[in-house]
Amino acid sequence: MLQIDLWKRVLIWAVCAFGLLMAMPNAFYERVEASNDAVAEIELGYTGNGLEEQAAMWPSWAPSSLVNLGLDLRGGAHLLAEVQVADVYEARITSMWPEIRDMLREERATIGTIRLQPSERDELRVKISKPEQIDRAASLVRGLARPVVSLTGAGQSDINVSVEGATIVVNLSEAEKLATDERTVQQALEIIRRRIDEVGTREPTIQRQGADRILIQVPGIGSAAELKDIIGTTAQLTFHPVIGRGTNKDANPGAGNEILPSLDEEGLYYTVESAPVVTGEELVDAQPAFDQNNTPAVSFRFNPTGARKFGNYTAENIGSPFAIVLDGEVVSAPVIQAHIPGGSGIITGRFSVEESTNLAVLLRAGALPAGLTFLEERTIGPELGQDSIDAGKIACIVAFMGVLVFMFLSYGTFGLFANIALILNVGLIFGLLSTIGATLTLPGIAGIVLTIGMAVDANVLVFERIREELKTAKGPARAIELGYEKALSAILDANITTFITAVILFAVGSGPVRGFAITLGLGILTSVFTAIYVTRLIIVIWYERRRPKTIEV
Template sequence: MLLGQPRQMPLNTYQGWKYFLIVFVIGLGMLLALPNLFGEDFALQISNKKGTPVAEELVDNITKKLEAEGVKPFKSEVVDGRGLIRFNDQDEQSAAKKIAFQFIKNNEDENLKNEIVVAINLAPATPDWLRDLGLNPMKRGLDLRGGVHFLIEVDTDDLFEKEQEKVISDIKAALFEAGKIYHEGVNALNSKTVIAKFKSEEIRDQAFAAVNNRMTGYKIDDREANDLFNLHFTILPAKEQEIRNYAIDQNINILRNRINALGVAEPVIQREGAERIGVQLPGVQDSTTARTIIGDTRTIEFRLVNDKRRVEDVVASGRTPRDSELLFEGGARPWLILKKAILDGEHITGASTSADETGMPQINVRLDGAGGKKMSKETAKNIGRPMAIVLTDVSPIYKTDESGDYIKDEHGQLTVIDKKIDKEVVSAPVIQSQLGSQFRITGQFTQQEASNLALLLKAGSLKAPISIVEERTIGPSLGKENIRLGLESILIGFVLVLAFMLVRYKFFGFVANIALLLNLVLIVGMMSMIGAVLTLPGMAGIVLTVGMAVDANVLIFERIREELAEGVSPAQAIHNGYDRAFSTIADANITTMIAALILFAIGTGPVAGFAITLFFGILTSMFTAIMVSRAITNSIYGGKPVKKLMI
């Protein structure tokens, strides 16, 4: 060997750091997968609607009540602010729920009655030391656990009416601020275009200069009609999509907050398609309860009352001003309400009830920073004017047959033929002073009315109305059957592959089987780590991965056989087999990984569940088939004289 030349590693040997890396990854994967061995307990979950921690004293009192009624849990605790009372079987769990519900209902504390929620749950039986490390078992989807699935449609049409009102207001403000540029009208031309009219071309050019920089997301065209010089403001597709996406994302966040506050274990809330949201509530079997968990689908807005027209005159004439709506409070008292909202329920961060100076109920409202600024600005200009709280409820109208029964399509979905929009004024208190991030609403409320309104405000308003277009309930027995069949398919496929590899490749087949076992462990570990949800299609993805995982080893072993047939030495054949098969393995697996990523990105539900297990399966199979398999082979044959291979 020449001086300065690095020492060559013996054939079929790894550097020490590679062995360390392999042992570290496998050890970490085993640790991450470990929580899945402990199963789940039947549990009763005690949580607070506000999201605040539940007192240990309350959990202890419920436990004592259960024991007094003959239902004996084997453990009760408070985990992450929620009480968990664990039982040995489902019958005890069901009996305990009724007892705990009555205990809460009969409690003298009104706040306790309104805020505490009792829900049945399946709680992971993970040991405390694993939970302290932040390790949890893999989540199971609705098809493996049972529960309720809702498909919710978001009505985004109303968003563009509000957007047009905002655009019209912004154009008028820009023209005024630029030196009182006079116009002949600014109004909506159609659902996507606003038109501003001017007497001369010179005034139109001045208006264009004033509004051009403020109207991002809009295409501005100049046109002439009826001796007027006009500007057309047409919303661009990108801006239109941005408004839709924002509304749907906000609705998803609000639905997630409501469901998390009620303590449903492992809910899945995700966008499905352009304007739909899928909500899966594992473990929930009563669809009525599930609807309650999703909460009120109405939207909340604070609007000013139009005090420039007498509401009696509007009712008598039947002609409502273009900028207003005729709404009713309690179905009886009419109000003329401006369409433009001061702000919506998105900005509400809290609401509670208390008594005012005269002992009457009042509602205390808290807003976020942006909402507080809007409220302060608008109320400062409108002291002494009524401000209405408007609720909008959009409900679908389903297709029915002659007997009035709902008609379902071949997929079991109801057919929506129209929608019904109901708006009502809950209250219209007078603005008595400039309001900010915290203010109170007073009126002729009963305590129950005040509590109901506070709960509605506190729950958070949806950005756009929603309607449930599909509802499915999956029983727990079906979930258990799915798990049994899925595990059987994995086991059968696994055993057949192991047997084939042993018979076909002898010792090297044994090496591949070890890599395959470790591959399954790593898949489970990775899915547990990222909180991925295992579904029935996901189990199909694992079955496919079991078959594909040995494909890389087959390529390597067949290459070794070819090298031996050409008279290459056993040691060199092993080296060539792993090295020359690598590019083929990488190309085949990387293209499949790209396909899995595309499926996950554009697919929903079953497709996404299949794609995620396929992706992780390919990733781990490449690691185990190439690195782990070679490490085992190197540790046995590396740096040693080899006369014959068992392959």
Template sequence: MKRLNYRVVIFIAALIFGVVFSIPSLIQSKEGKKITLGLDLQGGLHMLLGVKSDEAIKSRLKSIAGTIKYIMEDNDIVIDDLAVEGDKVTFKVLDSDDIPKAKELLKKELEGVSVLENQGTFTVTLTPKEVARTKKQAIDQAVDTIRNRLDQFGLAEPTVAKQGTDKILVEVPGIKTPADEQRIRELIARAAHLQMMAVDEDRAARVYSMSPAEAKKYGDVILPDVKNPKEKYLLKAIPILDGSMLTDAKVGFDRNNQPVINFKLNGEGAKIFGDFSGKSVGKRMAIVLDNKVYSAPVIRERIGGGSGQISGNFTIDEANDIAIALRSGALLAPVYVMEKRSVGPSMGADSIRQSMIALILGFVLVVIFMVIYYGMAGLVADIALVGNLFLILAVMALFGATLTLPGMAGIVLTVGMAVDANVIINERIRELLHEGASIPKAIEEGYANAFTAIWDANVTTLISAVVLYAYGTGPIKGFALTMSIGILASMLTAILGTHGIYQAFMDKITRDKLNFWFGIKA
């Protein structure tokens, strides 16, 4: 080899890159970036979730009621009988002179609502457009929230996608034990609805003899203690504030070295929290998570700074999971499992084994055919094919892509497609040699004549793969991804790389027999 050209240099560099970044995935080393195996290759959990979007409307109305309570108190407007009834919020302004001001405040502070007033009694309802928007937002928010929770949990490449209009597909690879599965299911389904609620001190002593219906008449709700469900609290139904004002939640430890959750509120939440605690010294305020009371301390002084603490005799794992759920946000609507199945690691191992047999068999057959039919030109194409496979693995590992069973099928298909360009090029070179062209001219013109056909075929296939990736679900995305990487890699190896090898060995090719290099007789 006398001429080391830029094409060979680029090909060698690409081959080294492919080998180096593929090794961690091939040997499954602990260090370095590796390809993540999908659910069908390593086992895991598959769930189809339903979303109770109607519950989002109730949550929205409760939030509106809390906002109304705050803005009226903040503007010294006295109201009574504030309650959420069915699909509306009702309250009464006691001073008729405050009615115009109350109307103006509601119009300014609330969006997507209709406000009716009759002799000082206000009725606030959501508009049909806001109802539809809230339901859609609940589903979209559930997808984002569940994805954030699984990401913060540290799981590798979970799939969370909207399915239809009101369902969510969740696939979590690598879940191997029933305990892991249960923990993931609880993390996904946890509403993480944080509320701070005032204890009804006037009637608190009657909580054990009071029915939920009677409590509702007073604008209260009865909730159990998280540690002891038999212990009850009578709380004002309209919360002081909720988790939508939460900005952070982290695990900490109290003076007894027990895990607790420290949380922080945004500016609005800090102001509401500070104002309420300042007016309620000597009274109790309950910290409620998912309709269970975690603590109900007596307020000793005004609490500023917008921070608080949740204690509940947690384990470290429980505290971490709750903190993750709080940080990622509360679900606007509850989710429930419609379908669940577990894919065992043995099934994944069997899929990998069969896919590898298909890949190796396809690779060996292509290599043998190319060498028999095209001679040394076939061997050059096979070298490019090896480089192509390493590049696919390296790029996927570098970006932490997930390899699924359809992705393996894409790689197997790429083996055949990767040599297609060299088949076209070799046939063009053969045609020119039969016409009497010199070997250097046949090689250069063979590449030039074949390029248009190769370019058109690869670009159209790449466009199809991009569309599949953009609009497909998990398995289809995996197939499209490996196809796309394989097409781009083959353009580099099959066109640039093999051309450079021919140029580097040009002197030897011209001296040897054409049958040896291109499978034809001179």
């Protein structure tokens, strides 16, 4: 006989009620979104500007999780960036000069004087005055080599040291270059993610593509240019000793030095040592602030290593200028007035409040290890996204109505039961999407439309099986029971294979393909639940009330 325990009935209806409750905020999308944004700002300490009124637009006790809209639905910016990994080779080689110089100076009595020679970007040339001691000098430099930190480069050194006459040539080994490429792209990926998270955008897509490219898609941002301003700035902050300054940018700076333009004063150029004393990698915090003249500035603080370097240098160079360089431009070059032991300071310049805030964000997120070249950029307007949403709504409604009409005409009362389960099914899909914070894309809408068509498959199998059992002169209750029992294996087989396909699409796909896989996979789960449990429960309740002698499916 048809029988479902009371606790099972309560559990089934509780799952349906919870799913619909979680899906409910999506019916008031703009109101809930505005309330969530206001609550987030209030939690950060902001007040005023009607934030309290906006936060009160949605009850605090009600669920407020929304289905995140993807780039193609909300509009936003799409960028494909290439990481200039070769820049890192130059920076790495340049940073080795102070260490090589100090070590060779200690052996000056043996090898003679040393001099840095002009060289290619990715190599370092050091000439000594006693050519007969070149092998000893090269041996000392080789002692600075370190093992390559990577699985593929295990057991190899990070630098190659060769000899050309009285000159030592140092460059990175191929194994180290490969390991550096991998680290650089991964670091760039993480820093881009941190910068975008600082801005507070919803559900950005940041993925590696190929060896040195990064795909960035950010819904809800105004334009690709705005996104480039956020992530395209390298924000390489370095501190250099100043050799001199002037107006001739083409002057010979000398080996180991470089000429950099002033950010504030056009036509003014500084000659600084190429090797920095401290870099922005040793920053632990940066905040917008105001200087003694009450103009916008950025305060910063170093970690213990950076603080020690900064303190030692300022103690030894009181009265000398010190250049603060941001992305190859001298922001300021103050004269060191006293020893600065605390590892903190302030960057002044002709900043607006917005510029100082953005610079602090960039410095906090960290400097990009290399520059980015943008190979592709697109701006998707919100109007186009709204058109996609409207088209998706129409597709869903047409599919929904078509299935409802077909099921009712084909199966009568039982078709009506299947239609009720189908409505619950769509609600459960949106409830699950909201609960897990999934992103809905245009292919995701296609997955929902496909799910609507597939959702009745299980009911069709059951109803057809019940029809077959009724022909064997069994009673209605027994026919319904056998119909569900014998159709169960076919239902599970069909949906498990489709679910495996959805899992594979999610695992190997990216972006829109994943959006389709998520909605398809969740749709399969809710379809099986509503077909096996919800429709059956509705039929059982109907049968217990009516007790029909015969049924017509």
